[in-house]
Amino acid sequence: MSTQDIFKAISDPTRRQILKLLHGGSRTAGQLAEAFDVTKASMSHHFAVLKAADLIRSERRGQQIVYTLNTTVLQDAATLLLDLLPRGLARPRGARR
Amino acid sequence: MSTQDIFKAISDPTRRQILKLLHGGSRTAGQLAEAFDVTKASMSHHFAVLKAADLIRSERRGQQIVYTLNTTVLQDAATLLLDLLPRGLARPRGARR
DNA sequence: GCAGTATTTAGATGGTTGTCTAACTATCTA
DNA sequence: TAGATAGTTAGACAACCATCTAAATACTGC
Numbered sequence: 001m002s003t004q005d006i007f008k009a010i011s012d013p014t015r016r017q018i019l020k021l022l023h024g025g026s027r028t029a030g031q032l033a034e035a036f037d038v039t040k041a042s043m044s045h046h047f048a049v050l051k052a053a054d055l056i057r058s059e060r061r062g063q064q065i066v067y068t069l070n071t072t073v074l075q076d077a078a079t080l081l082l083d084l085l086p087r088g089l090a091r092p093r094g095a096r097r
Numbered sequence: 098m099s100t101q102d103i104f105k106a107i108s109d110p111t112r113r114q115i116l117k118l119l120h121g122g123s124r125t126a127g128q129l130a131e132a133f134d135v136t137k138a139s140m141s142h143h144f145a146v147l148k149a150a151d152l153i154r155s156e157r158r159g160q161q162i163v164y165t166l167n168t169t170v171l172q173d174a175a176t177l178l179l180d181l182l183p184r185g186l187a188r189p190r191g192a193r194r
Numbered sequence: 195g196c197a198g199t200a201t202t203t204a205g206a207t208g209g210t211t212g213t214c215t216a217a218c219t220a221t222c223t224a
Numbered sequence: 225t226a227g228a229t230a231g232t233t234a235g236a237c238a239a240c241c242a243t244c245t246a247a248a249t250a251c252t253g254c
Contacts, residue, residue, distance in 0.1 A: 004110055007107060007108045007110075007113070008108055008211095010104060010108075010178070010181075011104045011105055011107075011108035012211090012212080013101055013104075014212085016104070016181060019181045020180075020181055023181070028230085028231095029230075029231060029232090030229095030230065030231080033231090038212085038213070038214090039213075039214065039215080040230085040231065040232085041213080041214070041215080041216095041231090041232075041233085042212070042213055042214075043231095044231065044232050044233080045211095045212075045213080045232090045233095046212090047231095047232090048232085048233095049211095060220085060221090060231095062221065062222070062230090063220075063221045063222060063229060063230050063231080064221090064229095064230060064231080065230075065231065065232090074178070074181055075179075077178055078175055078178040078179045081107070081171070081174055081175040081178055082172075082175045083117075084107075084113060084116045084117055084120070084171055105241095109241090109242080111242085125200085125201095126200075126201060126202090127199095127200065127201080130201090135242085135243070135244090136243075136244065136245080137200085137201065137202085138201090138202075138203085138243080138244070138245080138246095139242070139243050139244075140201095141201065141202050141203080142202090142203095142241095142242075142243080143242085144201095144202090145202085146241095157250085157251085159200090159251065159252070160199060160200050160201085160250075160251050160252065161199095161200060161201085161251095162200080162201065162202090
């Protein structure tokens with residue numbers, strides 16, 4: 001769950017799309033997989049990367065696994081990016097630290 | 098200069114550090130190279146990636162090449178990240194669109 | 195034009211990554 | 225407990241990437 005893990009995770013377009021889909025609320029692995037033209041195994045790999053970065057959380061519900069966006073870490077990532085800017089140029093409202 | 102170019106560019110820690118150094122104002126290729134433990138050729142590669150993403154601009158000054166942060170694109174990148182969040186949760190001040 | 199300095203380009207290499215197929219684990223239901 | 229469904233893990237492979245050395249380009253000053 002390092003900074004590098006986060007940036008690596010969001011560097012892939014499929015994974016960014018997954019995060020975007022999780023906007024709309026939690027989804028099962030199967031529901032997410034349907035939205036993409038890759039195998040479930042590949043999707044599972046992407047989930048693992050996102051989980052390693054703590055960008056998503058998983059919870060088993062019966063036979064299915066439900067993924068949920070971890071908005072806190074995503075906000076942190078945005079903050080990290082904004083930190084690359086000269087101070088005071090842009091800042092998220094209510095940024096921590 | 099696509100979205101993907103931007104995210105790929107910032108996925109590397111060395112390049113993020115370069116951007117951070119450019120916080121403090123423009124620097125020559127040589128000045129930037131000094132700050133890292135890699136060859137100048139490798140640094141030149143990183144500059145090219147950052148330029149392709151339009152995150153930095155270059156200008157020749159005599160024998161040297163001066164690199165400058167393109168804050169506009171960096172702000173856009175942060176906005177793209179924040180767009181992965183459920184609407185209204187976080188937003189940079191004065192975000193376009 | 196030549197020597198020296200600053201930087202980039204070319205080509206090679208080892209490591210990482212996204213994808214696949216096949217096999218495995220976990221859960222539910224009859 | 226057997227079969228079906230949902231998802232992950234293992235292993236392989238091609239493509240990509242960060243890095244290196246060596247060579248080339250661009251500029252300056254003599």
